[in-house]
Amino acid sequence: MNKKIKLACIIDDDKIYVNLVRRIIETKKLCDHLLIFKDGKEGIDYFETLLQNFDKEQLPEVILLDLNMPVMDGWEFLERFTKIKNKFNSPITLYVVSSSINAIDIEKAKSLSSVQNYLIKPVKIDELEAVFNKTA
Template sequence: MDMLKKVVLIDDDQINNFVCETIIRSENFAERVMSFEWAEDALNNLKQVAVQNPEEFPDLIFLDINMPGMDGWRFLEEYRKLPEQATKKCSLFMLSSAVDREDIICAKTHAEVRDFFSKPLSPEILNLIREDYIS
């Protein structure tokens, strides 16, 4: 499988973002990785890209649930409002330390969410995504 062009991480944990970026790069999973510690900043960036350069919209987004300000659920509500022309090629995955069964069930009820993975991100998770969702 070829590398994805762009992956976006949305997580308020700076260290987790660094670890995820490192794993994504070391596994040749994506050409570019962008991290956002604030869901609002990620959403603003995605809105701008969706309107100005939809072809630059990320191929994949990893989204945390529990974040200050806008949490993952609120982000999903706003993400739905983005132009489908941009979002239709993007796979969105929840990546969270939440182990609440209700969160996992809720994540899977959102059409935008392809799957839910528990942190930490690992090469095994990336391989699973490659095999089951991208190939």
């Protein structure tokens, strides 16, 4: 039997996309709780603060990361996140979820050790289910 994801995280500035994915996750009961950040800076601030006051219950098991965002984009988030990820001593599965179909973006993201895979928006329900079931 699969272990259910307790906490997942979406880092994306597209409110419509975020609401759609949130509703799918809630309807399909893919995880218990969801963190939502509107840009990479909010996301990295959360993880850097968590490092100082580490509580495993507050660490998401899955991150869905957009690339194109204001303030701090997904690439900048990945650069900083990659430097601190191993300090958590817990598996965190990160998926880049972007509308970019640029092969350079896809290959660059997939080449990073912290990125599990690259999904193209709009994400299909079965893709989301696979993300959460693969991690569980």
